[in-house]
Amino acid sequence: MTTTMLEVRDLETGYGAVQALKGVSLHVDQGEIVTLIGANGAGKSTLLMSICGDPRARSGHVILDGEDITSKPTHEIMRSGVAQSPEGRRIFPRMSVLENLMLGAQAAGRDPGPELPRVFSLFPRLKERQSQRGGTLSGGEQQMLAIGRALMSRPRLLLLDEPSLGLAPLISRQIFGAIRDLNEREGLTVLLVEQNANQALRLAHRGYVLVTGRITMSGRGAELLARPEIRDAYLGGGH
Amino acid sequence: MTSPPAAAPHAFQPRLLAALLDASKATAVAFGLFVVMVGLRTDVGPTGALFLRTRWPDVAWLCAAVFVARLAMALWAGRRLPAVGSARRAAALSRAGLFFGPALLAIALILPFVPGIGRYELDLGILVLTYVMLGWGLNIVVGLAGLLDLGYVAFYAVGAYSYALLAQYFGLSFWICLPLAGILAAFWGVLLGFPVLRLRGDYLAIVTLAFGEIIRIVLLNWVELTGGPNGISGIPRPTFFGLPFSMSGGPGTFAGFFGLEPSPSHRVIFLYYLILALALLTNWVAIRIRRQPIGRAWEALREDEIACRALGINITNTKLTAFALGAMFAGFAGAFFATRQAFISPESFTFIESAIILAIVVLGGLGSQIGIAVAAIIMIGGFELFRDLEEYRMLVFGAAMVTIMVLRPRGLVGSRAPSVVLGAQRRIDAQHVSEGRG
Numbered sequence: 001m002t003t004t005m006l007e008v009r010d011l012e013t014g015y016g017a018v019q020a021l022k023g024v025s026l027h028v029d030q031g032e033i034v035t036l037i038g039a040n041g042a043g044k045s046t047l048l049m050s051i052c053g054d055p056r057a058r059s060g061h062v063i064l065d066g067e068d069i070t071s072k073p074t075h076e077i078m079r080s081g082v083a084q085s086p087e088g089r090r091i092f093p094r095m096s097v098l099e100n101l102m103l104g105a106q107a108a109g110r111d112p113g114p115e116l117p118r119v120f121s122l123f124p125r126l127k128e129r130q131s132q133r134g135g136t137l138s139g140g141e142q143q144m145l146a147i148g149r150a151l152m153s154r155p156r157l158l159l160l161d162e163p164s165l166g167l168a169p170l171i172s173r174q175i176f177g178a179i180r181d182l183n184e185r186e187g188l189t190v191l192l193v194e195q196n197a198n199q200a201l202r203l204a205h206r207g208y209v210l211v212t213g214r215i216t217m218s219g220r221g222a223e224l225l226a227r228p229e230i231r232d233a234y235l236g237g238g239h
Numbered sequence: 240m241t242s243p244p245a246a247a248p249h250a251f252q253p254r255l256l257a258a259l260l261d262a263s264k265a266t267a268v269a270f271g272l273f274v275v276m277v278g279l280r281t282d283v284g285p286t287g288a289l290f291l292r293t294r295w296p297d298v299a300w301l302c303a304a305v306f307v308a309r310l311a312m313a314l315w316a317g318r319r320l321p322a323v324g325s326a327r328r329a330a331a332l333s334r335a336g337l338f339f340g341p342a343l344l345a346i347a348l349i350l351p352f353v354p355g356i357g358r359y360e361l362d363l364g365i366l367v368l369t370y371v372m373l374g375w376g377l378n379i380v381v382g383l384a385g386l387l388d389l390g391y392v393a394f395y396a397v398g399a400y401s402y403a404l405l406a407q408y409f410g411l412s413f414w415i416c417l418p419l420a421g422i423l424a425a426f427w428g429v430l431l432g433f434p435v436l437r438l439r440g441d442y443l444a445i446v447t448l449a450f451g452e453i454i455r456i457v458l459l460n461w462v463e464l465t466g467g468p469n470g471i472s473g474i475p476r477p478t479f480f481g482l483p484f485s486m487s488g489g490p491g492t493f494a495g496f497f498g499l500e501p502s503p504s505h506r507v508i509f510l511y512y513l514i515l516a517l518a519l520l521t522n523w524v525a526i527r528i529r530r531q532p533i534g535r536a537w538e539a540l541r542e543d544e545i546a547c548r549a550l551g552i553n554i555t556n557t558k559l560t561a562f563a564l565g566a567m568f569a570g571f572a573g574a575f576f577a578t579r580q581a582f583i584s585p586e587s588f589t590f591i592e593s594a595i596i597l598a599i600v601v602l603g604g605l606g607s608q609i610g611i612a613v614a615a616i617i618m619i620g621g622f623e624l625f626r627d628l629e630e631y632r633m634l635v636f637g638a639a640m641v642t643i644m645v646l647r648p649r650g651l652v653g654s655r656a657p658s659v660v661l662g663a664q665r666r667i668d669a670q671h672v673s674e675g676r677g
């Protein structure tokens with residue numbers, strides 16, 4: 001029996017006169033990995049941000065665990081079991097790895113104590129580098145830190161924005177492996193935004209395709225991967 | 240000029256050549272500037288008409304000085320120690336730094352009783368400590384939360400006028416007014432905070448600058464309440480928990496109560512310890528709060544506001560508490576200033592004060608407590624030291640600031656210690672601190 005963790009219904013949002021999302025509907029069930037793929041500027045990141053209330057939805061609803069969170073302030077949404085690893089990682093470069101992690105828990109009003117060993121066991125690399133300044137980490141380590149920092153608030157739903165951005169294929173495979181582990185071992189629900197459609201669709205249970213603010217296709221990950229139009233648009237040799 | 244040693248002529252020549260070229264360029268620029276700035280001068284002649292006087296020898300001397308200085312700099316910069324040596328030196332410095340803070344504190348504590356320290360030195364000490372406190376207060380806003388505040392003196396003024404007015408109109412004593420001044424300043428800090436919540440960097444600086452001016456101009460023009468440009472005089476002096484410092488030596492006075500010979504230096508010594516205590520309180524609160532979630536949220540805010548939002552930090556509260564707390568300490572310092580001077584006027588709260596406090600924070604190394612204390616001693620104490628130089632004082636002062644910024648671009652103490660560690664402590668090297676995003 002599956003329950004819906006996140007439901008986005010006819011969401012519209014934008015920046016000034018630019019409409020970025022033109023009525024997006026999707027849902028993420030508990031324990032699922034769902035991926036959202038699409039080209040640059042399709043509105044993927046905007047959708048993730050708007051689930052967190054920033055930018056705010058102009059119309060439509062965001063429902064988390066049956067509760068409408070559309071008009072909640074961002075910091076309250078982030079305290080109700082949602083965590084985000086933002087696009088471009090955005091770790092705090094001058095603060096140590098440990099401080100970055102502590103903030104992840106404390107910002108959401110959580111005690112970092114019990115979460116720290118969990119994150120360190122998932123990413124042993126972070127434990128080795130705990131006293132190092134965030135900005136001196138390699139790209140892959142920064143991504144681990146961004147995900148680790150998000151996990152520190154012990155979320156039920158993890159929003160991941162392009163975790164493979166700018167990473168070597170080997171490293172991005174490691175990151176995807178960690179996401180799968182989290183999902184399989186801890187039942188963490190994940191909404192993953194990716195440009196790397198191939199890897200994302202292999203990992204995800206289901207996927208949505210976002211084109212200029214609208215969902216054009218959806219289905220099981222393997223199904224989408226097999227579709228010729230997906231192969232042409234997102235997996236073609238030129239990309 | 241000595242010719243390079245014969246053993247390695249080829250290794251030295253290109254560098255010397257490059258240095259010469261660089262020095263020539265600098266000299267050319269200097270020549271272009273000095274020809275008009277120094278070479279030509281208008282003087283008033285005997286008939287009252289202006290005539291043009293030329294001073295070519297001065298220009299030649301200046302250009303020669305620029306050439307030699309630039310050449311020396313280029314050659315010296317090329318002889319930097321290898322990285323290993325500088326790392327060892329940095330380690331030794333940081334070990335010395337561990338003792339430096341306590342030593343400075345010990346000197347501050349015994350200063351009034353050191354032989355040879357008179358009234359003038361103590362007054363200077365009080366002035367320096369006031370700026371140390373203001374620097375530590377502003378450091379919360381600028382150094383920790385990263386909110387560039389150019390109007391910090393406004394809160395200093397609010398504190399000073401709070402005490403002066405409350406004492407004048409309601410006859411309240413210093414010890415009641417001190418917390419009230421802090422609270423009122425914090426309140427104004429929040430008032431300033433609200434409209435600037437969405438601003439950052441340059442925009443924030445402009446608005447805070449304007450805010451500082453607004454407060455000063457209101458104080459200047461609200462003559463019925465504040466006395467306008469005449470200021471407020473006769474502000475009550477502080478008492479030793481109710482015992483006034485009076486020369487009469489009666490039983491109700493400080494000297495009488497403790498059976499001491501009445502002396503005017505008692506009050507100065509008391510004021511000295513008062514500001515020392517207030518400054519140390521500021522320091523203690525700042526250090527403690529840095530390890531709290533709110534302090535960490537401030538530092539995160541300085542680093543990346545969008546990441547803060549994504550983590551669920553309440554940006555509004557975080558910014559407002561930084562403004563309020565920073566302003567509160569300025570308010571305390573202001574009340575102290577009012578009781579020390581017994582007279583205040585808007586003239587004491589001009590933009591240059593904000594600029595000096597900010598310069599102390601930046602020179603000290605944004606976020607470093609000990610660096611700020613040293614910078615305040617150099618800036619305020621040094622400024623007094625060069626009083627004999629009269630109008631050249633500003634020149635010395637400016638040169639000192641430029642020198643510090645050239646030698647230590649991230650401030651005197653540019654390294655940042657993490658607020659939490661598991662196991663051994665490691666400092667984040669100065670070279671890595673201020674590069675912005677990693």
